Amino acid sequence: MLLKLARASLWNRRGTIALTLFTIALSVALLLAVERLREGARRGFASSVSGTDLVVGARTSPLQLLLYSVFHIGDASANLRWDSYEVIAALPEIRFAIPITLGDSHRGYRVLGTEVGYFEHFRHGRRQALVFAAGRAFAGAQEVVLGAEVARQLRYRIGDSLVIAHGGGRHDILRHDEAPFRVVGVLAATGTPVDRTLHVSLESLEAIHADWRHGVRLPGSANHAEAAPRTLSAVFLGLHNRAAALGLQRRINEYTGEPLLAILPALTLAQLWSLTAVAENALRLVAACVVLAGLLGLCGALLTALEQRRRELAILRALGARPWQIAALLLIESGAITLAGAVAGALLLVLTLAAAGPWLLAEYGVPVAPLAFTPREACLLALVLAAGLAAGLLPAWRAWRRTLADGLTLRT
């Protein structure tokens, strides 16, 4: 009976109720989106370096080394020497060593100089190897392997030719026109920065910079097909035994040949999360406040309607409804509005993520699965529902008091 009454009453006020419901739906969608994006960002970052035990670079901050070497965010403040790399790569604990060099770009995408071993040893996600969607790894000079997004966005195919530019940025200003690269391979999508990267051999990269000084090409210089690399941005290390990582990290950090820094990616990522936790919590707080504002709106709408419904409640009392049933009617209404708002909010989130998911992955490398609701999100929804019921407590209490005071007729 009460459920039927609540449904009919809400439908009767559907105009104002729809506005309240829409507010709650938007706030719930925002709350869930903050959570989903936070999780997505963490998962995306964590999946970018799943098989690497140590990252080594010139001495800098651990965070900077991680950001530029793995996520291609920012630049290296200094490089490490090739001979240092050779010393480290020759250590008995090392299973693989992948040297990388960054610095150039192509139409906003970073160019990574590395060795063929990169395609064999680099892991992402749950220790998944890189897979070629088309073509093969570079084998000689002026060959390039494209990440999935680079190939898709710039519509490159195997055999196409492209020119990389000196430095980063969206616009290619100092182009290496003298040394075009030929596309020989395209990697399958990984959902990591690899997708947004062009991969060339270290030797090719060294060669096109052989005649450059301080960011400018020297006039009259000749082209070099390949040149031995002299410096590197970083080295990814895989160990035979991961337990040796801490000991090796200390030894590299104490290396006397030049000042080096070795980091454990997972630990540095944790450091990054602890830094971003403040911003995350601020975002969560804002989202929670928006939900609270929505629920206060619900409370206000019920209280306002209560004044207009005094006659209705008096009729119910005359028919034998007890005060607790009148209060329960108000609670059912607030619960139903919150439930509908929460469901609509979740649906809104799913639709938004389904539409924006590919863009989020492509632009920011944040993987989001529209339908993958986590237990934490379920808890948040349960909390919203509980808060919605709580928002109905005041109107319910006032209705209960008022029905006692009004009796069968209204007393004003």
Added chain:
Amino acid sequence: MVELLSLTGLRFGWRSDQTLLDIDALALASGERLFLRGPSGCGKSTLLGLIGGVLQPRSGSIHLLGQALEALRPAARDRLRADHIGFVFQQFNLLPYLDARDNVLLPLGFSRRRAAAVGSDPRARADELLRRLNLDADALAGQAAAELSFGQQQRVAVARALIGAPELIVADEPTSALDADNRKAFLDLLAKECARSGTALLFVSHDASLADGFDRVLDLPALNRATAPACC
């Protein structure tokens, strides 16, 4: 005749220093039709609240079907009201967003006794009541009560009061918004339906011209020993 309702030494006031009602004795027998006349402000609606068990007397006793209301807990008083009394008010009788049939069925949700009395097909019983009151439930299905004419609303209210055969119908100025012809027709219909179901009728109005046809007529100001400034 079996006594259905009796008030003895009833005193009531909204504040402790004021007495609105002071009635020595008032009784209503089963099946009786009693007209209680009184001008606005003399405590008619308050008296109905006391009879309905929503208000508690300061002193005295109200017996309904042999049970002293003042001795019952609030929940038991609510149950007694739901089981044995049907109300018809002056206006705003119906839930505006329900159709005629759902309004008639409403009391059954609050009274098991009346739901049991109706039997296994309450919709058919509601439709029958509406038909007897010259209303077609199917034709009015899905039409919100607020869209009905005032006369139609009052007849739906009577059907709602009658469903489940309560022993007493309390009508509080139910004809005040009707024109003379409709007022007469409504009163005849109400009296006929109460007589058919053996239900007692307590009809409260300021209009003495409506008293014809009732078994008994009482004047509330004459019964009420309290001084009420707005009254008389």
